[in-house]
Amino acid sequence: MELVSVASPLVWAAFLVFVLVMLALDLGVFHKQAHEVSFKEAATWSCVWISLALVFNGVIWTQFGSKLATEFLTGYLIEKTLSIDNIFVFVVIFGSLKVPAIHQHRVLFWGILGALVMRAAMIFAGVSMLERFHWLIYVFGAFLILTGIKLLWEKDGAKDPEKGLFLRTARKLIPSTPNYDGERFFSKVNGKWLATPLFMSLLLVEVTDVVFALDSIPAIFAVTRDPFIVFTSNIFAILGLRSLFFLLAGVMDRFAYLKVGLAGVLVFVGLKMALVDFIKVPAALSLLVIALILGSSIGVSLWVSRKPKEQGLV
Numbered sequence: 001m002e003l004v005s006v007a008s009p010l011v012w013a014a015f016l017v018f019v020l021v022m023l024a025l026d027l028g029v030f031h032k033q034a035h036e037v038s039f040k041e042a043a044t045w046s047c048v049w050i051s052l053a054l055v056f057n058g059v060i061w062t063q064f065g066s067k068l069a070t071e072f073l074t075g076y077l078i079e080k081t082l083s084i085d086n087i088f089v090f091v092v093i094f095g096s097l098k099v100p101a102i103h104q105h106r107v108l109f110w111g112i113l114g115a116l117v118m119r120a121a122m123i124f125a126g127v128s129m130l131e132r133f134h135w136l137i138y139v140f141g142a143f144l145i146l147t148g149i150k151l152l153w154e155k156d157g158a159k160d161p162e163k164g165l166f167l168r169t170a171r172k173l174i175p176s177t178p179n180y181d182g183e184r185f186f187s188k189v190n191g192k193w194l195a196t197p198l199f200m201s202l203l204l205v206e207v208t209d210v211v212f213a214l215d216s217i218p219a220i221f222a223v224t225r226d227p228f229i230v231f232t233s234n235i236f237a238i239l240g241l242r243s244l245f246f247l248l249a250g251v252m253d254r255f256a257y258l259k260v261g262l263a264g265v266l267v268f269v270g271l272k273m274a275l276v277d278f279i280k281v282p283a284a285l286s287l288l289v290i291a292l293i294l295g296s297s298i299g300v301s302l303w304v305s306r307k308p309k310e311q312g313l314v
Contacts (some may be wrong), residue, residue, distance in 0.1 A: 006057065006064050007228035015232060022052075022239065023113065031309050036101040042246035049240030056236065059227075070283040074290060075233030078223070078269065080244075081294050082216040082262060083237055084255075086208055093204045096162050097197045103183050106199060110203035118210060119234055122217055127227050137273050140218040144270030147215055151263040151292040161204050170203055190273040210239075222269040222276075223286060254305040261297025266289055 007015075018256040026042050053076055061069035094104055106194050129136055161167050170176075181187035184198035248255075269290060
């Protein structure tokens with residue numbers, strides 16, 4: 001079945017060229033020399049990626065209308081927020097494998113590059129399946145509702161990847177060394193190429209993204225079915241994930257109630273999908289509800305995290 005998209009093949013090609021150019025500038029110019037990413041640099045790049053997403057949203061508004069622009073912005077907000085869960089896990093991965101701060105950007109760069117390819121495949125497969133089998137919308141909706149409820153009951157903290165089945169299996173299948181070799185993913189030891197812990201951390205980053213994409217991609221299907229809007233909103237959010245990681249990694253403990261907000265978003269979009277044939281929720285209303293849920297959870301988190309400090313000053 002042919003997938004219908006608002007964008008022409010030329011627009012698709014232009015967007016892909018833009019992504020490749022930005023990635024080339026990122027790694028080949030701004031991060032040509034390995035260095036530890038500072039808070040200021042992370043904040044600057046976060047502003048750059050968010051600004052580019054908003055400019056692109058403006059282009060969609062002028063070229064395709066307000067409805068699709070609202071759908072893009074809603075999808076971007078959903079993906080951007082749900083990707084914060086990735087950051088929790090990335091912190092654990094880098095800490096467990098003792099990845100030097102100077103090489104963490106390299107791992108995230110290649111990890112996110114792989115994520116772009118895998119997410120594209122998952123998006124097109126998902127859109128195609130929904131076009132063929134409408135009843136899957138109810139399955140996706142129920143899955144998101146259950147995921148949101150489960151998120152509320154999960155204990156804080158991610159499991160140590162060193163004790164996980166995936167990493168143990170990977171080390172059995174891929175000859176590896178426990179020693180780092182600078183920024184290399186593979187090192188030659190006694191004439192044999194062995195994977196370094198940096199490569200193992202890259203594998204874990206890739207697997208983490210696939211797992212979280214199982215939540216975020218169906219969530220965006222609740223907003224729009226247009227492959228171009230789903231793809232571009234996803235990609236813009238993912239492109240800014242590295243800078244967001246370096247911006248928030250040290251202050252994640254201040255967002256204690258963010259998980260409640262994420263769970264609320266998942267339940268809301270799950271209900272929206274499950275009831276799509278009975279209740280039509282306008283894109284603008286969806287954006288407003290999601291923004292209120294996330295804004296409230298972030299606001300409460302910051303307010304609660306400040307209280308001990310304020311009490312200590314009394």
